[in-house]
Amino acid sequence: MNPPKLHSQPQAPAVALAQHKAQAGRRWTALKRSTIFYPAVGLLLVCLVMIFASNSFLSAANLENVARQVSINAIIAVGMTCVILTGGIDLSVGSVMALSGTLIAGLMVAGMNAFAALVIGVAIGLGFGVANGFFVAFAGMPPIIVTLATMGIARGLALIYTGGYPVDGLPDWFSFFGSGKVFGVQAPILIMLIVYLLAWVLLERMPFGRYVYAIGGNEEATRLSGIRVARVKLVVYAFSGLTSAIAAVVLTARLMSGQPNAGVGFELDAIAAVVMGGTSISGGRGSIIGTLLGALLLGVLNNGLNMVGVNPYVQNVIKGAIILLAIYISRDRRRK
């Protein structure tokens, strides 16, 4: 006789249940630990509130509107995500966008081949990114100072180039990038989705992305393991310059005008989207999908507060409070 055997059968379902529970528990903790958990919940919550607060929120037209409004900030936030993941910051994005945009508009209006104008405008954005990256990665200067300086330089150049006035008179076809449609989807939304897809592949499917996370997680360990850290950082800042230039194309086409004063404060909106999207401001943790959710969350909030008719001054206060609350809930509790 073997007493434990007698009990083994009734125990089996209980054990299985416990195991099942434990597994479900683990999955739940894994889900909660995922960086996009809180952004997704936040977006859902804000949407739910808006559905009750305004019956036109859920209309197709309004949703498309939100997505289009979000697109420019969301595109800039892609480059910002990569930079922040390495533990850096890029304050120059708004100004670089303004410089790229006015250059594209100015060169086109001056009669340059439209394609060449686009290429030059985008190249100047990329060039600013490369310069940022060089100063940060190879000269070892702090990102916040470097990009604060280039932010001023880019804005200044845009104002010098335009004399401070908007550049109008763009060719009609150019409006395609701002309000054209492909298979019924607005071009800005499509461009945004393409940029996100590319960034996702870069970060999640290519070695480069692994290095970006690794640098943010532990730069010294990454360097000692033989990764060319400076080179990766240079590319990351260059990419941020590039996404600013892409945003410039969309914005300029949307307004059909090159605005030297465009994009003031956009760097802060982009940072807000990145951080609301669950990316750690000190780098190493986060995701590009999270940033899209973060940008949408901010967009829905803007749209909703407008539709409900909240005073714009009050809106700023509400948005700031919601950002604080969101970061408080999702903050890293591992550190004391």
Added chain:
Amino acid sequence: MDILLKLDNISKSFPGVLALQGIHLEIARGEIHALLGENGAGKSTLMKILCGIHQPDSGAIVIDGQPRKFSNYHDAVAAGIGIVFQEFSLIPYLNAVENIFLGRELRTRIGTRDRVAMRRAASAIFAQLKVTIDLARPVCELSVAEQQFVEIGKALSLNARILILDEPTATLTPAEAEHLFVIMRELKQQGVAMIFISHHLDEIFAVCDRITVLRDGQYVGMTEVLDTSVGRLVEMMVGRKIENSFPPKPAPNPEAQVVLEVEALQLHKHTPLNRFVLHAGEILGFAGLVGSGRTETALAMLSASSAYIRQVKVRGVTTKFSDPADALAAGIGILPESRKTEGLITDFSIKDNISLNNLDKYRAARFFIDAGSEAKATAEIMKRVGVKAPSMHTQVAMLSGGNQQKVVIARWLNHHATILIFDEPTRGIDVGAKAEIYLLMRELTERGYSIIMISSELPEIVGMCDRVAVFRQGRIEATLSGAQIEPNQIMTYATAGHQETLDEPA
């Protein structure tokens, strides 16, 4: 003798480790007492207990005949204990006066800081020490020695009667150290008792009265300086059997090729110039005390830090490095000293850590990571190295020290680099995992890898290395091989340099 401080039968354990067991320490008024022991012998733990940072599990602290209990650092300070830490605790941009009175500033009647009174008090303290310190300059502009004098002054201003000096000479030049000794003798005259921790036996003979030796958390003994010798002290420090957890050493191979030849390596303009070679399939030990320049030499060789002169030949070819990535391209990898801050990306999974610098091996369609082959290769290597974890997706932060170290080793096993530098590979790892790591290292050398092992643990150096370079104050004092690799010999070179400089007293 007028006993000021007595530590009686002190024991302390931390989860999983018995750090101290039955330690005695007795210090008289005006005595300079050396506390001696290898790295990890328990000196720091004992001093932390004396400072109230740790509480002993058993045993008594008796000062002036009164048993004392310190529940924190402030209690200890109030009882007259002062400590000068290895890492200074001064605020770099404040001057000496501001540092000395930090947190307990003297006030004028209207509540502002009384700068005149504080300055006067500070001057008095330095006059007592017979040193001149520029009180107006921020301490970061003072020399290291002067900063140390400020630390001592700070302790004295708190009425310290027992002063703990934790390796005070480690960062001083010989002349500065001599100045420190003058000050110590002056304090001795004034009745201050000092506990002097140093690995340099010559200093201990120069300045101390008595010596207490610890080994592996145990009390070995106490002796008068006049009654002992370098040889006897070294024996007290290391006198234990080498544990038999090491794989057998292969017979020396005189035909082994030189894979790495460091023709000249000088870290700074005025530091020693070193040279060494590494043969295929051997383990070359870098032995020496903490701070003797072993890690610095290795990092400078890889160009992970700067060097004044660096001439390196890899497999006979002169190579220029300007980034650790260049060294890696030449086939040299490093397992850094600190797993958590220099080795691992703790947020990353085991898999991502192992494949970090090997991603080129898993390419799909040229540009992308082939997740399938990455997972397969990772699973294989985890098994080979023996990483114990629920899955390869487990965050390395969740692993034990031994498993974390295996992850870093696995990274290099997966790589084409065949010259590896292991910096303190078994620090903070339990005995079982240690033995596994030793086996792995031997397995590697048998497969043609060459290893430089930096270690502060003598048994490990003796048990594992085919040749040993002994460092002292930045210089390779001796390169030992075969039967010369023996604890007393190594310890003597590491602490006293060439033996003829310190003859045994008759």
